[in-house]
Amino acid sequence: MTLLYSFLLWTLVIILVVGTVVPLSKIQFGAVRGFEFPKEQYVVLAIFLAIGLWFFDPLWLSGYGIIGLLVIAAVNLIYIAKFTPIWSRQSLDAKEPLRSDRDRTVSVIAANVKKSNRDYGRLIDLVREKKPDIVLSIEVDQDWIDALKDGLGAEYEHWIDVPLDSGYGICVMSKLPMTAPEVRELITDGVPSIRAEMRLRGGERFRLYVVHPEPPVIEQDTKGRDSEIALIGLEAADDDLPTIVAGDLNDVAWSTTTRRFQRLSGLLDPRVGRGFYNTFSATMPWMRWPLDHLFHDPQFRLVEMARLRKIGSDHFPMWFVLALARTEASNGSVGEAEPGEDVSVKRMIVEERNRERDAIGTDWEDED
Incomplete structure (x- = not known):
């Protein structure tokens, strides 16, 4: 069962890496550009996968995987952070009058x-x-x-x-x-x-x-x-x-x-x-x-x-x-x-x- 957990975790890690890296190519094809959409989901998934590797993966590679997942989360955050309140607003609020x-x-x-x-x-x-x-x-x-x-x-x-x-x-x-x-x-x-x-x-x-x-x-x-x-x-x-x-x-x-x-x-x-x-x-x-x-x-x-x-x-x-x-x-x-x-x-x-x-x-x- 432990090996099955490891296989599932690492499969998801590979999918997440592909989904993050492939769009950087800027190739104009649906199979590539579609990976740009779920960046919010990538961040959440990367964090949960890192936790999963920490607790459930016995392989010596898990440490590298956790570091890689944190990098993946950071890369996706770079793209979406500007659409959160921590970022400076691009358009100004209207003031009275x-x-x-x-x-x-x-x-x-x-x-x-x-x-x-x-x-x-x-x-x-x-x-x-x-x-x-x-x-x-x-x-x-x-x-x-x-x-x-x-x-x-x-x-x-x-x-x-x-x-x-x-x-x-x-x-x-x-x-x-x-x-x-x-x-x-x-x-x-x-x-x-x-x-x-x-x-x-x-x-x-x-x-x-x-x-x-x-x-x-x-x-x-x-x-x-x-x-x-x-x-x-x-x-x-x-x-x-x-x-x-x-x-x-x-x-x-x-x-x-x-x-x-x-x-x-x-x-x-x-x-x-x-x-x-x-x-x-x-x-x-x-x-x-x-x-x-x-x-x-x-x-x-x-x-x-x-x-x-x-x-x-x-x-x-x-x-x-x-x-x-x-x-x-x-x-x-x-x-x-x-x-x-x-x-x-x-x-x-x-x-x-x-x-x-x-x-x-x-x-x-x-x-x-």
Whole structure:
């Protein structure tokens, strides 16, 4: 039995080492990039495995294993520590009187509803309760659009809806005026995103991007997802309006791709210094990470941020309230782009746009 315990412990140690080391290669493949997601779980598992080796493994190698596991825990902590309260906050808190100036604030609910989820009333009730200025709904099909319009059409004057049966549908409904809204398939056919100019009640304008790139899957590369996220970053950097980028990025906040997005765009992540706010999976508490994001221009200040209650989806919805100041400010830098990074990114974007293939995962919801 002791040897069986040792075998199981060392098997888990090897898996943990692979999961930590492989993503350092930055290879753009689902089987590699997927290992970036559960870093919180890696830290906890490394600590428990070290305890297990100390008490249950009689082999002389256990001491080396314990040291290695502590190193693995430390490496993963380096990535996720910035999303805990011990870290300096990246985006600034709004102060009075800006905080209470309704003419300069915008509230947002961002929700991946899961297309096969038919409990429309839970999201509708949540929206009626929170009364956001903007609601972003992802994975909507025509049934979802019909339900949202029946339940909330009288409260939201401005709509952009792209119902799709593939799981890539997007809907934006807003109490704030929208100018020149665009629905675009930036990289892959069948994967839409939305861009619109928004106007606050006081007349100030800002740009809103809503995105839902492809997910990483084991057997395919992630260049489509990575290209779309990078392209939005480049556009945000060149935009002449203060910018908000929101949606289900199918990527975690500490990943290679998301960190590069921040370097390219200069946008801030309000999670930094505040918490993980894990949104997926709503159904598996032991496997959760932050997939649903909002990044904002340094001209915005954070008023509120919260993970909201379940709506029948495999994602939790997120709640954000931002206030638009007249100056740019932040508590910390997002980092400078690496030499040649923009050139390599633009090359990847061109290559992906020219590649003919179907969007990833369009039949997943058909299996539910």
